[in-house]
Amino acid sequence: MAGNKAVAYQGPGRVEVVDTDYPEFELKDGPGVNPANVGRKVPHGAIVKAVATNICGSDQHMVRGRTTAPTGLILGHEITGEVVETGRDVEFIKVGDLVSVPFNIACGRCRNCKEGKTGVCENVNPDRPGSAYGYVDMGGWVGGQAEYVLVPYADWNLLRFPDKDQAMEKILDLAMLADIFPTGHHGCVTAGVGPGSTVYIAGAGPVGLAAAASAFLLGAAVVIVGDLNKERLAQARSFGCETADVSLGDPKDQVEQILGVPEVDCSVDAVGFEARGHGQDAGTERPATVLNSLMTTTRAGGSIGIPGLYVTGDPGAADDAAKEGSLSLRFGLGWARSHSFFTGQCPVMRYNRQLMMAILNDRVHIAKAVNATPIPLAQAAKGYADFDKGAASKFVLDPHGMLGSRA
Structure with missing residues (x-):
């Protein structure tokens, strides 16, 4: 050749x-x-x-x-x-x-x-x-x-x-x-998704949608997918997901409308380091937004799967800390709620x-x-x-x- x-x-x-x-x-x-x-x-x-x-x-x-x-x-x-x-x-x-x-x-x-x-x-x-x-x-x-x-x-x-x-x-x-299918699946497995679980997935891109399909395969009772993009949210609804439009505000409130309680059993971050803010900050890059919001949305003792990509070098980041992968995480909140975090390549x-x-x-x-x-x-x-x-x-x-x- x-x-x-x-x-x-x-x-x-x-x-x-x-x-x-x-x-x-x-x-x-x-x-x-x-x-x-x-x-x-x-x-x-x-x-x-x-x-x-x-x-x-x-x-x-x-x-x-x-x-x-x-x-x-x-x-x-x-x-x-x-x-x-x-x-x-x-x-x-x-x-x-x-x-x-x-x-x-x-x-x-x-x-x-x-x-x-x-x-x-x-x-x-x-x-x-x-x-x-x-x-x-x-x-x-x-x-x-x-x-x-x-x-x-x-x-x-x-x-x-x-x-x-x-x-x-x-x-x-x-x-x-x-x-993307194993990656989304890995996010769900590490988050502890199983029969009867309620699951929140941040991001309705391909990995997020793959995670949602995996959550159903693993037996989840309710799968909620959050995003800013209305077309991607419609794609999530096309196979049975509930959705949260995070341009309207914190997903916690919409989770409560769907489930009757403001928290889920398991969460997956399928967004990564180019995350945008929620609500009034929806048009602004806020790299820690998804991780911080998942700590408020996931029940105490729950797990958060993080297949979304985070990097050690981001020349386009908004501040010097984020350029080296340092984010303003509310880690104390995660510790207080006994969350488990699972990161890295699938x-x-x-x-x-x-x-x-x-x-x-x-x-x-x-x-x-x-x-x-x-x-x-x-x-x-x-x-x-x-x-x-x-x-x-x-x-x-x-x-x-x-x-x-x-x-």
Whole structure:
């Protein structure tokens, strides 16, 4: 293969589909690649032809210029595809397999991987534990919003779908297994969602909607989704959620209107560090607003799952403290109410097989819940722009025209 096309970050507010190299079984120098990773051999890897590769809100943080991502970084960590080549050390994954690629890059050998903490693998990112494709400060593994992508440790990382024809019939649902479905599910599991739970989910973007679908799958009695975006709130209502429009004020009051009490059993933060204020402050960025509001909305002794992204470096933050990830949290309130907080990357491999089975056996329709919308790779820039404007859609790039009219 002579070449490849991929989506590259070109500075704040700009992405472009560029011609780039076809993957090899070696990590080459390039934008964002850690010098210690340059030249790293990958005989344990596989080259995957992307069938579906999604635009994520985490990508959007970089494209807005809210991270230290370098120009030219190839984006994309939500990858589903077909194996077209394997390295000499790959034993079980075969050419032709249709697979989901967890966004966490994990070696399967370190202490954390062996404990199931694949979001903080110790061997793939020289900067710190944890890695992902096409993401700032994650070691420099090339992103998968592309025609082809290299996946290291293929036998460990790849989830093979058992039946290709069945998988292609449900490919938009299965495309959510790379990140947002397990991530939303992780938020709910860590928050303690179970049969009969009342749940508040902050954020009606794709991760929030995936969390809401997961809450129902886990047996929640009532799922309330809060957001400022009326179209996204309507999408949440389309599959049975109650909603809270936080532009009207603190969600606690609307929770009371729905439940008769001003608190829920479990809460999930699916917003992250670009949170906006509530009520009169709805148009102003207030990065601690969601976390502080969840402490008032979650019952004493309850848990708060935090799959929403928080960063250690935010050059676009409103104040110097937030630029380093320091937020004005009411931590004393959380302590007084005996809350448990769960943070960090979702360990996708902990959940993806179970969620795959739920999809294949029609226990959940995640693509419908998040309004998965296929677009050609060439329209990536428009997809990013529409997503940034608040479209109530999960845009799925179709590099090879294999998704057809599936929607």
